[in-house]
Amino acid sequence: MESIIRRRAAAYVCRSCTRQSQRKLLQQQQQQQRQQRTYSSAAPRPDIYDVVCVGGGPAGLSLLAALRSNPVTSHLRIALVEAQDLSKTKSWALPPTQFSNRCSSLTPSSALFLDKMGAWAHLDRARVQPYHEMQVWDGVTDARIEFDWARDAITPAGARIGTHQQIIAYMTENLNLTSGLLKRLDQLGGVAVFDSAKVEHISFGAESETEDGPDLREWPVVHLAGGAQLSARLLVGADGANSPVRAFAGIEARGWDYGRHGVVATLELEGHADSWENQTKVAYQRFLPTGPVAMLPMPGNHATLVWSTTPENAALLKSLSPTDFIAMVNAAFRLSVTDLAFMHSPACTSQADEYAWRLGHTSSPSNHKALPQPATAVQPGTVASFPLKMRHADTYIGERVALVGDAAHTIHPLAGQGLNQGQGDVQSLVRTIEFAVGHGQDLGVRMSLEPYLAERYAANHVLLGVCDKIHKLYSVENGPLVGVRSLGLSAVNGLGGLKRFIMGRAAGGVGV
C-alpha cells in the first residue's frame, strides 16, 4: 500500500516518493552543502509541507482522508509519519469467525463523518456490529438504566447513514477502521507516507541567507530516523497518549492514573451463530466496585469484553485457564459483589466450579434481555490488558501545532468515547483548516487554529469530567454514595428527558 500511495503521490510530492530516492537526494544535498560550505545548518534543505501528521492511528488517518477528500483542502501538500509498518495494517485480515481484541464503538456521528470522507465503504461491513440497546446497572444496588432506541426513540440530528437509524453505536475492530482508512487514502492518493519511521526529534527551521528568501524559524521541522526532514506549515500530533509532538510544543497534559487496567478479550457466546441473525443487539455494562465490566456485541455469536479492574485482578484474569476465565466473565455479570470478590481471592481454586455452584444460589432477573448471553469460550491469544488513565492537554494548539485524539486527551473507556472524541477533533480541525484555506489564511498559525480549540476543548473537558466522576462514584462499595448512585440510575431511568439527553450524547448527537 505504501508503494501505491507513494506512486500516486509521486506526481505531486516528488521528493519523498520512495525512501530510496530520498536517501539519494539526501546524499546529493549533503554533498552540495559540503561543496558550498554554507554557514547555516549542516542539515539538508528540508522538504516543505502544508500538513505533517505524526501518527497513523484512527485520528491521524481520518484527518488525512478528510483533508484529501475535501475539494477545498485537497491541493494541500501532506505527509504522514507513522512508526509502524502500515502495509501490515492495510492488508490486515482475519477469518470471519475471529475478531481482534481492540474494538471500539463508533457513534453514528463518527460513522457519518467516516462516510462523508468516503472511508466507511472501505470497512469490512461484515465485521461491523451495530447495537440498538444498552443495559447498564449497578453491581451493588442493582439499579438499572435501560437505553432502548426503539422505545425511547430519538434520532440524533444528522446521525443517519442510509437506513441505519436508531443505532446507538457500531462496534468495530480498530484494525478494521484503520485498514479501511488506509484503503481510502490509497484511493485518494497524494499523501507522502513515511511509515516504519520514528520521529527522532523536532526542531525549528532556519532563515535563508538571501534577503527575500524564506524565513522558517517558526516552522517545525520533523527529523526522521534515516535523515529525512519535513518542514511543516502545520504539524499535527495524532501520535497518541505519549505524543512527541505535544512534548515539542511544550504543552503539558494533566490528569491521573486510575490504578486500574482494562482487560480485553474476544468472547464466544451461547447459541449457534445463525440464531443471532437479524436480532437487534444489546450492549451490557455493570458497575462493580473495582470498575465497570462491559460486554459489547460483535457479529454472530461474538462479543468483546472490556473489564476495568485492579492491576492484581487483571493479572489474575490473564493467568487463568480459558474455562476459569469464562467463569469469571459470566460471574462478573451475574454474581454478587461478595461472590466475585471471593472468586478473585487465592482461596478460590477453581473459578469454573465456584461459578457453577454460586450461580445456583443467585436469582436471575425476569427480563431475558437484562443479562448478556453466557460466554462459552474465549478466543485464544485475545486476553490482554492496558493501564487506564485520564489526561487532558492544557491546550490543543500552538503556533503551527495542533493536537488531535489521544495526544490531546485520554479518557476512561467506560463510555467508549476515546476514539469518537478523536473523530470529533478531526472533524473540527478539518473544518477549521478548510475555513483558513478558503479565506487565504496561513492554516498553521495560532490565529487560524483558534476556532478548533474553541470548538473542542470545552466539549472534551465535560466528557472527560463526566466519565471521571462516574468512575469515582461507582468505585465505592458502601456509604452514602451508594444510596446516591442507586437513586441516580433509577432516577435517570425514570426521567425520559434526561435519558434522551444521555442517549444523544452516547450517540454523538450533541457534538461530543
Place this chain on the structure above:
Amino acid sequence: MRPSLRQTPTLLRRAAAARNACLATTTTIEASAPATRWQSSSSNNTTPPHNTPPQPHPNSSSVNAAEISHFNALAATWWDAHGSSRALHLMNPLRHDFINACRSSSPTSSSTTTAPPSDPKLRYLDIGCGGGIFAESATRLPTTLSVTAVDPSTTILAVARAHARKDPALTPQKLQYINASIETLPQDQFDVVSLFEVIEHVDQPADFLDRAEAFVKPGGWLVLSTIARTWTSWFTTNLVAEDIVGIVPKGTHDWYKYINEHEMRAHFEGRSVRRLGITFLGFSGWCRCIGMVLGLYDIGRNSNGGCWMAFITHYYQSTKAYTYRAARYATLT
C-alpha cells in the same frame, strides 16, 4: 438630511454636542449621524499632530502625516493576533466572503453562459495594505494571479515584507509590496482594487476614491470598507479602544472622518459606478467576528462600462444589536 460628498460640512460643534448628549445612552444606535467632512482639498478639520514629526510625502495630497505616524506606532504589533490589529485579523475572512459575493453578483461572471470553464486568475491592488493582512491572504487564494500592495509608510511596509518571508508560498512574484501612495503609483489596471480601513485616514477622500477608481479594470471591482460614523463606533473605537482599554494608541481613529453608507452612496450616485454593497459586522466578544452581506444595490447606470464598487460598513456592536440592526436594515431597503 444627506450631506453630499463635496459639500462643505461640518458643524463640528453640533456634532460634539450631539456626542455629549449621547454619552448617557451609549446604546442608542446611529440615529441621525452628525455631518461629515466630505469636502474638497482645501479645508482641513483635523487638528495637526502634536509631538509626531510629519513625514514628507512628495506630491501625495491624500496622505496625512499625522495618520501615518499613528500607524508607524502600531507596526511592531501588527501581526500579533491578540494585539492592536486584532479587529483587522478577525474581519479579514469576511472581506473575502464579501468580494466573493460581489464577484458572483456581477452579470459578467454569472449570466454569461459562454464563459470559459475557469475564470482566469485575478490581479489585486491593495491600497493602504498596512502589515499585509489582506494582501497576504489574497495571495494565498488559488484564484489569485498576483497581488500588488502599497502603503505610504516605510515602517509598516518593512513589517509587511519581513512577515511575508515567513511563508514560502508568498513568493516575490506573487506578492509585491510597493512604498507608494495612490498619487505616486504607476498607472495599471486590476481586477480587484481594495481599500480596507483606509478611507477614514486619508485627506480628501473624494479625490482619493476617484484616483483609486482609475486602477480598476472595466468590469472589475473597487472594494472598500470603513467604520461607520455611529455612536457605537465612537464608543468602541474611540472611547473604549483608545481611552479606556488603550489597545490602540490615542489618535488612531478620528471619528469625524468616519463615513456613512448614505454619504458613500450619494458620492457614487450617477457615476460610472453601478453597484453598492452593504455588509454589517458585529463582534461577539473579543474573539469572533460575525458579518453578513446584506445585499448589492444598483445605484446608477453608466454606459461607458465603469467598475463596480462595493462598500463594507462596520458597526461595532454586540451580536444582539447587530442582528437587530441587520434585520431592521433589510426591511428598510
